[in-house]
Each structure stands twice: as C-alpha cells, then as structure tokens.
Amino acid sequence: MGEVMVDLRGIHKSFGTNEVLRGVDLEVRAGEVVVILGPSGSGKSTLLRTINHLEKVDRGYVSIDGDLVGYRRVGDKLHELREREVLKQRTHIGFVFQNFNLFPRLTVLENVVEAPISARRKAAPVARAEGRALLARVGLADKEDAYPRHLSGGQQQRVAIARALALEPKVLLFDEPTSALDPELVGEVLDVVKDLARSGTTMVVVTHEVGFAREVADTVVFMDGGLVVEQGPPGQVLDDPQHPRTRAFLSKVL
Ligand code: ADP
Numbered sequence: 001m002g003e004v005m006v007d008l009r010g011i012h013k014s015f016g017t018n019e020v021l022r023g024v025d026l027e028v029r030a031g032e033v034v035v036i037l038g039p040s041g042s043g044k045s046t047l048l049r050t051i052n053h054l055e056k057v058d059r060g061y062v063s064i065d066g067d068l069v070g071y072r073r074v075g076d077k078l079h080e081l082r083e084r085e086v087l088k089q090r091t092h093i094g095f096v097f098q099n100f101n102l103f104p105r106l107t108v109l110e111n112v113v114e115a116p117i118s119a120r121r122k123a124a125p126v127a128r129a130e131g132r133a134l135l136a137r138v139g140l141a142d143k144e145d146a147y148p149r150h151l152s153g154g155q156q157q158r159v160a161i162a163r164a165l166a167l168e169p170k171v172l173l174f175d176e177p178t179s180a181l182d183p184e185l186v187g188e189v190l191d192v193v194k195d196l197a198r199s200g201t202t203m204v205v206v207t208h209e210v211g212f213a214r215e216v217a218d219t220v221v222f223m224d225g226g227l228v229v230e231q232g233p234p235g236q237v238l239d240d241p242q243h244p245r246t247r248a249f250l251s252k253v254l
C-alpha cells in the first residue's frame, strides 16, 4: 500500500440539530480498497460526500493526496476556496451513485467524454479514443451509441463507472452501487469493481454486500451513529467482530 491518499480528521457534520458525523477519522492509502458497512442512517453517505466536498464539514478536515479539500493553507490560516476551485478539486475524485445519474440526453460515449472535454479541455478525438477503451474495459464496447434508457441498470452503472474513470481520479467513491439493481445484475457491476481493485485503483465503497467486502476489501470500516465503531482487515471485522454493534449488524445481514 502506498502513501496516504485520503485523510479525514475529526469530521463533524450536523443537519440542524441532527449530528450525523460525530468525529470521524479515516485514512485511505494509494491502492487500498476500503469498504464501509453500517446500518441505514449511520452517516455512510454523508461521510462519502464530505470526501469530495459535496457536503461541507462543520469541523475537521479532508485532504486528498496532501491537498486540503475546499481550503488552502496560507501560513497557519485556512482560507476557504471559491466554488470554482472546489469544483476543480472535485474532478480528482470519482463518484459513482446508487442511481447511476447518467445524462439521459447523451449517448453512452458522450456521457463518458463530457467531463474530460469540458472540465479538462481534452481534445475530442483523444477523449473519444480513451472513452472507447474505458467502455471496453467495463464490457460495453458495443453500446457507445446507445442512450441510457435503452440499457439495463447494470449496464448503466457500468457506464457510470467508465465515466468516473475518464477523469483519471486519484480515488473512486461508490455509494451503494448495486442497491438499485435487480439481484441478477449485481454480479456484473461487482465484477467491474473487483477488476478495478485488482488493478490498484484507490477506492472507498459503501455497500451492504458483505461477500464482496470479504473478497475485495483491504480494510472494512463499520459505522454506527455517526462514528467509526470498528475497522480492520475483513477477516478481523467480519469474522471476529469485537464491538457488540458490529456483531448485531452482521448477524442481520449475513
Ligand atoms: P447512511 O448513508 O448511512 O444511510 P446518511 O449519511 O444518508 O446515512 O444519513 C445520516 C443521517 O443524516 C440521517 O438521519 C439522514 O436523515 C440525515 N441526512 C442526510 N442528508 C441530509 C440532508 N441533506 N439534510 C438533512 N438531513 C440529512
């Protein structure tokens, strides 16, 4: 495992009086696959969203590859970045959502090349060649001219993964990427994620797929009530959980 790629320190986040994250620390190293498990409402999505500043933290900080997200350090003071600069930082972090969030009016290939061309000013022919290679990688080489509505959920999610990869992110975040899929389509998406894991992609994956966590995770993090309750290698957290809340959760999902 390489250097620290994602560093979350003392993250606090409230929505009104609801304190959703209550002091979370998380470190993800280059090439590491971290799987976050935990009951619904425990703060998993909010935590993931703080990593790319989709949610602004109340306290604590996020840094990606040594750069503070949303802030710049000047001397010993932190200066908040303008929205434009935040958006630019965010392009280093890929995000795959539960509901795919593809652009419905763009073809599959257009979905994949949109950000590289508009956000990275990549030449269209180069972006298209790279986009085609990514579509081949997720098994959709023959679908480049299709529109999202003509694809299955599993295919749409694989396009979403190709689209996230097109910006060559330093880290790829997944928020329950298979929860919206029919059971028979879950495997094809998890296979793509496994392939990325094997090739050394740095990833944080929120999922309820414990089997996937066991097979792919370097580190399993169990969250409950806005806190990391327990973390460690899958063999430890899944097979020999120390905390009663981890045990209670696993006894329900296994
Ligand atoms: P999980 O992903 O683990 O199910 P979430 O991070 O989605 O948990 O939610 C944690 C808590 O934060 C829940 O009580 C949820 O209702 C609340 N919450 C999440 N997003 C918002 C928001 N934008 N506004 C208000 N409350 C929110």
Ligand code: MG
Pocket: 044, 045, 046, 175
């Ligand atoms: Mg969630």
